[in-house]
Amino acid sequence: MTRHLLSAADLSHDDAVLVLDTAAELAAVADRPIKKLPTLRGRTVVNLFYEDSTRTRISFEAAAKRLSADVINFSAKGSSVSKGESLKDTALTLEAMGADAVVIRHNQSGAPHRLAHANWISGSVINAGDGTHEHPTQALLDAFTIRRHLCGGLGDLNGRSVVIVGDVLHSRVARSNVLLLHTLGAHVTLVAPPTLLPYGVETWPCAVSYDLDSSLGKTDVVMMLRVQRERMGASYFPTEREYSRRYGLDERRAAELPEHAIVMHPGPMNRGMEIAASVADGRRSVVVEQVANGVSVRMAVLYLLLGGNEPAIGAIDE
Amino acid sequence: MSELGMSELGMSELGMSEQTVVIRNVSPLGGERVDLVLADGKIAAITSPGAGENSGDKSVPGMGSIEIDGSALIALPGLVDLHTHLREPGREDAETVVTGSRAAALGGFTAVHAMANTNPVADTAGVVEQVWRLGREAGLVDVHPVGAVTVGLDGKHLAELGAMADSAARVRVFSDDGKCVHDPVVMRRALEYVKAFDGVIAQHAQEPSLTEDAQMNEGDVSGVLGLRGWPAVAEEAIIARDVLLAEHVSSRLHICHVSTAGSVEIIRWAKSRGIDVTAEVTPHHLLLTDESATTYDPVFKVNPPLRTKVDVDALREALADGTIDVVATDHAPHASQDKDCEWGSAAFGMLGLQTALSVVAEAMIETGLMDWAAVADRMSTAPARIGRVFDHGRPIAVGEPANLVLLDPGARTVIHPEGLASKSHNTPYAGLDLPVRVTHTFLRGQPTVLDSSLVDMSTATNPDLNPDLNRGIDD
Numbered sequence: 175m176t177r178h179l180l181s182a183a184d185l186s187h188d189d190a191v192l193v194l195d196t197a198a199e200l201a202a203v204a205d206r207p208i209k210k211l212p213t214l215r216g217r218t219v220v221n222l223f224y225e226d227s228t229r230t231r232i233s234f235e236a237a238a239k240r241l242s243a244d245v246i247n248f249s250a251k252g253s254s255v256s257k258g259e260s261l262k263d264t265a266l267t268l269e270a271m272g273a274d275a276v277v278i279r280h281n282q283s284g285a286p287h288r289l290a291h292a293n294w295i296s297g298s299v300i301n302a303g304d305g306t307h308e309h310p311t312q313a314l315l316d317a318f319t320i321r322r323h324l325c326g327g328l329g330d331l332n333g334r335s336v337v338i339v340g341d342v343l344h345s346r347v348a349r350s351n352v353l354l355l356h357t358l359g360a361h362v363t364l365v366a367p368p369t370l371l372p373y374g375v376e377t378w379p380c381a382v383s384y385d386l387d388s389s390l391g392k393t394d395v396v397m398m399l400r401v402q403r404e405r406m407g408a409s410y411f412p413t414e415r416e417y418s419r420r421y422g423l424d425e426r427r428a429a430e431l432p433e434h435a436i437v438m439h440p441g442p443m444n445r446g447m448e449i450a451a452s453v454a455d456g457r458r459s460v461v462v463e464q465v466a467n468g469v470s471v472r473m474a475v476l477y478l479l480l481g482g483n484e485p486a487i488g489a490i491d492e
Numbered sequence: 493m494s495e496l497g498m499s500e501l502g503m504s505e506l507g508m509s510e511q512t513v514v515i516r517n518v519s520p521l522g523g524e525r526v527d528l529v530l531a532d533g534k535i536a537a538i539t540s541p542g543a544g545e546n547s548g549d550k551s552v553p554g555m556g557s558i559e560i561d562g563s564a565l566i567a568l569p570g571l572v573d574l575h576t577h578l579r580e581p582g583r584e585d586a587e588t589v590v591t592g593s594r595a596a597a598l599g600g601f602t603a604v605h606a607m608a609n610t611n612p613v614a615d616t617a618g619v620v621e622q623v624w625r626l627g628r629e630a631g632l633v634d635v636h637p638v639g640a641v642t643v644g645l646d647g648k649h650l651a652e653l654g655a656m657a658d659s660a661a662r663v664r665v666f667s668d669d670g671k672c673v674h675d676p677v678v679m680r681r682a683l684e685y686v687k688a689f690d691g692v693i694a695q696h697a698q699e700p701s702l703t704e705d706a707q708m709n710e711g712d713v714s715g716v717l718g719l720r721g722w723p724a725v726a727e728e729a730i731i732a733r734d735v736l737l738a739e740h741v742s743s744r745l746h747i748c749h750v751s752t753a754g755s756v757e758i759i760r761w762a763k764s765r766g767i768d769v770t771a772e773v774t775p776h777h778l779l780l781t782d783e784s785a786t787t788y789d790p791v792f793k794v795n796p797p798l799r800t801k802v803d804v805d806a807l808r809e810a811l812a813d814g815t816i817d818v819v820a821t822d823h824a825p826h827a828s829q830d831k832d833c834e835w836g837s838a839a840f841g842m843l844g845l846q847t848a849l850s851v852v853a854e855a856m857i858e859t860g861l862m863d864w865a866a867v868a869d870r871m872s873t874a875p876a877r878i879g880r881v882f883d884h885g886r887p888i889a890v891g892e893p894a895n896l897v898l899l900d901p902g903a904r905t906v907i908h909p910e911g912l913a914s915k916s917h918n919t920p921y922a923g924l925d926l927p928v929r930v931t932h933t934f935l936r937g938q939p940t941v942l943d944s945s946l947v948d949m950s951t952a953t954n955p956d957l958n959p960d961l962n963r964g965i966d967d
Contacts, residue, residue, distance in 0.1 A: 261834055282836040283707075283718035284788030291787070292832065305836070307718030349718060373721055374712035 178290045178299040179475055182310040182353035190357055191330055194318050196474035197467070198327060203240060204470065213481050214243035217274040222264070223302070224250040224280045229441060229465055230302050230312075234277045237472035241481075246273070261285060265294035273297045275480055283307035298479045306344045312440055313350035315471040316397065317358055319464050323436050324394055332359035337389045339365045339421055340399030340448055341410075343372050347440045348399060352380045365389050367421065369410045386421055390430045397438040398423050398449045414447060424450040428458065436460050511558055513937065517541045518562025518898065520888040522864035528567065530894040533936035538890055558939065564902060565931060568868045570602025570895035572875040572884045574665065574694070574772055575748060575820035576845065578604075578635070580626060581619070582611025587825035587915045589626035589635060594913040595823070595845040597632040597940040600897035600930040603876065603884045604633050604845070608640040609670040615640035615651035617659035624661035632940045636881060639663040641682045641693060645671045650682060657689040664880040667694035669748055670795070672730055674700050679734060683743035690880060692770075694746040697730035697755070698796065707836060709782040709797040717785060719835065722797045724752040731755050735762035735769050746878055747771040749822050751796040753806035760815045770878050772820035773807050775844055775851035776920060780804075784920070790831050790838030791920050794824070811870060812861040818875040821848045825916035843919040846912050849897075850905050850926035857901075858927055864901075894937035903929035913946070 176184045185193070203209055219238040223231050231247070238245045248268075250256060255264060261280075268276055275298040278286045283305030290299035303309040321327055324334055336355055342348045342364050355362050362380035364371065375382055383389050390396065401417065411417045418424075423437065428450075431437075437449075437458040445451040454461060513530040520526060520538075529537040573596065579587035589606070596604050606623050608614035614623060620637035627635020639656035643649045645668045656663040666686060673679045673695060682693050703726045708714050710721025731747055735758065738745035750756065750771045762769045776794065781801050784792035792798060810816040824841025831838050852871065856862040862870075876885025886892040906925050909917035933941040940947055 260829065261837075262829075262832055280834070282834045284836075285834045287788040288834050292789075305718050306720075346718060349716070372715035373710050373723075374715040377712045378716075 177479065178286075179310050179479065180286050180290055180299065180301045181308050182313045182350040182357070184310070185354065185357060187330065187357050190314070190317070190354060193314055193471065193474045193478060194321055196478060197314070197318055197470040200473045200477070201467070201470040204466070209240050210242060211240060212242045213477055214238065214241040217243045217480055218246065218272055219243045219275045219277065219476065220246045220248055220268050220273040222248045222268070222276050222278045224255065224278070224285070225303070227279050227303070229468065230279060233465070233468040234302060234472050236469045237476055240469070241473055241476055243476070243480075246271070261289065262292070262294050265289055269295040269297070275300060275476065277302045279303045281305055300475060300479065303346050305346065307346050308350045309346040310350045310354070311468070311472055311475055312347050313354040314475065315464055315468040316351055316438060316440070317354055318467045318471050319438065319460055320360070320395055320436070322467070323460065324434070330358040331355060333361070334359075334394045335361045335363070335392065336395040336397060337363045337365055337393045338397045338399065339386060339423065341370045341401050341405060342366045342375070342399070343370045344402060344405065345399050351397065352378055356380065363389055363393070365421070367411055367417070370405075386427065387430070390427060392432065393435055394432070395436055395438060396423060396431065397440075398443075400440065400442060401444060401448050418447055422448050422450065423453050425452055428453045428456065431458065438464060440464070511938065513558045513560065513894075513934065513939065515560045515562045515565075515567065515898065518560075518565050518567045520567045521868050522566050522901075525563070528562075528888070528896075530896070530934060530937040533894055533938075535888065535890055535892050535894050538888075558942070560898070560932060562898060564900055565898045566864055566901055567888060568600070568864065568897050568899065569872040569885055569888060570897050570933060570935065571600045571849065571871045572879065572881060573601055573604040573821050573823070573845065573848075574746075574818055574875045574879055575669070575774075576604040576606055576823045577609070577825065577841070578606045578623070579825055580610065581622065583827070585915070586827045586830075589623065590630045591913060591915040592823070592825070592845065593627065593630040593632040593635065594946055595843070597933050597935075598913050598930060598944070598946060599846040600849050600899065600933055601633050601845060602895040602897070602933065602935045602940075603636060603881050605636045605638050605665055605879055607669045608638045608667060609645060613640050613644050614638065615643050615645075617652065617655040617661075620656050620661040620663050621659050632946075633935065634881070634884065636665070636879060637661045637663055638669070638694065639666045641666045641668045641673050642678060647671060647673055647675055647678060650678070650685065653682070653686055653691065654689065657686075657691060664689070664691050665694050665746070665878075666691055667696065667748065669694065669696045672696050672698040672700060674730070676733060676737065680737050680741060683738055683745060684741045687743055692744045692746050692878060694748050695730065695734050696748050697727045697734070699726040699729050702726035702729075706797075707793070708785045709799050711782055711800055713782045713785055717788070719785065724754050724799070724803075727752055727796055728754040728758055731758050735759070735767050738769055739765065739767045743768065745769045749774050749777065749796055749820065750807065750810075750816055751777050751799050751803060753803045756806045756810040756815055760810070763815065770817040770874070771815070772818045772875075773811055773816045774822045775819060775848045775855070776842055777807055778804065778811070778819075778855040779851050780920060785835075788835045790833065790835050791842065791918050791922075793835060793838050793840055794842050795840035808855055808859070808861055811856065812866070817870065818878065819848065819852055819871050820875065821845050823914075825914050826918050827916060831918045841918070843912060843914050843916060846914065847907060847919060847921055847926070849899060849930060850928045851921070853901070853928040854926050894934050896932075896934045897930060898932035900929045900931050901927070903927075905929050
């Protein structure tokens with residue numbers, strides 16, 4: 175494993191499978207009466223969140239705590255950052271406090287990369303979402319969820335097809351998923367209006383379509399992306415209604431999916447916009463399970479980046 | 493007031509003790525070797541090597557003279573930069589006229605054009621005269637202020653261009669650089685108005701709404717990095733519009749820092765139509781690409797952004813064939829806190845003065861695309877002509893002003909950011925091993941750089957000027 179997790183591209187095929195296998199082992203802990211392992215006892219994990227986030231921050235916090243790490247939560251609001259402190263100075267502070275790992279969510283693409291490589295800190299850096307760049311642990315939990323449902327919970331995702339729909343241009347989830355799912359052998363198709371696809375998307379390891387209906391019939395997974403409120407009214411598409419009509423996953427479209435196909439969403443959802451409420455709550459939806467899997471996957475990442483060489487679960491009987 | 497100031501400075505300049513300089517066996521423009529004698533601010537004699545030594549010629553060394561062995565050196569006319577940010581007034585923490593002048597002299601420049609986006613903006617005769625005077629006091633290069641086209645760079649109201657032209661600073665180049673004069677009517681009026689005093693509008697071609705919050709070239713790399721893209725068309729659309737405007741009103745137009753292959757095509761077309769347009773390219777756009785952004789290191793963040801290999805190749809070709817007339821540095825110093833941060837928070841720009849000749853040699857000489865005579869044209873003759881700086885960019889001939897640079901084409905230079913003379917350190921070339929070393933620079937016959945070391949040319953107004961500032965470059 176690398177020392178940092180900044181991009182899904184940092185993970186080789188074997189690294190990615192190792193994270194998923196480790197997460198599967200660690201998931202078992204969640205079923206125990208005492209959901210805690212001593213693995214990272216005495217290590218300090220800082221959650222450095224420059225953007226509002228509920229599920230990702232809580233997920234990382236739960237993951238670190240289940241591994242017995244000391245967790246420091248640092249959010250930009252109400253901190254020195256709101257007084258104009260630079261990322262560098264915040265980083266130097268965290269370094270002085272002895273952070274072994276910094277989990278960073280930042281509104282600027284590349285901020286985790288700077289934190290890892292600008293010689294500000296010495297600990298591991300985990301990207302918990304940076305601007306419109308990447309969100310690698312989201313891709314890992316998505317891969318974990320897909321593997322569980324469609325691959326018997328083992329190995330990689332060889333040959334599975336995944337359709338990712340929506341605002342790819344601004345989506346860090348889409349970027350990380352394209353990279354990771356491709357690494358794991360899946361076939362990814364991005365579906366979006368042309369305005370919401372990045373320049374150069376044809377060079378990415380995936381297929382691209384402007385038409386949702388023709389993409390649904392044979393897919394194993396459909397992943398809907400959130401349409402950010404601020405995109406509406408910026409001429410990316412004419413109206414919410416037109417977007418929803420052309421790219422929303424409603425009941426009619428969900429019925430076109432193969433029997434075994436699952437519906438995913440990284441959340442938070444705009445019910446009625448990119449996904450109909452009945453589909454979000456329907457039998458194919460694994461949205462809630464994605465959240466649960468997020469904790470296991472983040473435990474695995476923290477363990478593999480920080481935990482050293484002992485088996486993750488082996489420490490249980492200590 | 494200003495006349496008094498001028499005459500004082502003029503006196504001090506005249507009062508400087510004039511040294512005679514003899515440069516033995518040097519190669520002007522890479523051609524046949526000669527001995528050059530500099531005296532009274534001019535090139536006094538050019539003789540075949542050794543011819544002057546036994547002739548008893550009075551211009552040959554005596555008291556107060558310097559003799560230089562030029563047998564490994566090439567002489568070019570002193571370099572002229574059409575595009576420099578000296579940051580004074582306003583951001584003296586990033587650069588001053590003095591520190592920028594040092595970087596310029598060490599880079600082989602004898603004249604620079606100081607851009608107008610200072611604080612306050614150089615949009616009045618008062619500010620341009622201040623910058624001009626600071627340049628005179630520093631005494632290392634001729635500092636020619638660029639005047640703003642519009643008041644406060646607001647893009648709406650013409651600044652008092654005539655007053656700046658008539659001032660002691662004698663402004664001929666006007667630019668809102670950093671911002672585009674995007675309103676076509678304002679641009680048209682500006683192009684027309686400066687004809688009255690032979691001025692030129694230097695356009696920063698960037699359509700603003702296509703580049704809102706843009707961070708880097710829009711291309712395959714920006715898509716992967718999730719950084720807001722800066723499409724080539726945002727530059728090209730403005731250039732296309734402005735060459736047509738210049739044609740319509742029969743005005744002279746200069747395009748700053750051309751960065752795309754498409755811009756080159758438009759300029760080539762405009763020149764073929766006889767439109768009076770000139771263009772510049774920066775050293776960094778001749779060498780670096782948007783792949784640098786994958787480091788997210790803001791030292792590579794610049795406006796216009798680094799483009800692709802295809803663009804770099806087109807720019808090199810255009811510089812070689814003359815479609816692009818000049819190399820201009822767009823030297824843009826920034827304080828460390830404005831670069832040692834996240835990409836999106838960082839300022840645009842990179843240092844350029846002290847490394848320009850080496851980068852141009854790497855991109856154009858080492859590749860065989862240009863010879864030294866062409867470099868002299870693109871970095872001295874043509875920029876002096878465009879800026880209407882008549883005593884620079886002259887041929888190396890008897891009677892011409894002795895503004896010269898000597899360079900060692902066989903030497904190599906490793907760039908150390910902390911050692912550059914600029915007050916800032918934001919060079920994108922850290923650690924690069926580049927060809928060429930500037931060994932000597934002469935401004936009106938007086939050395940400003942000797943053996944790659946700065947010579948103190950300051951008047952008493954700059955007591956802090958420290959000549960021990962040449963540790964920037966290893967060979």
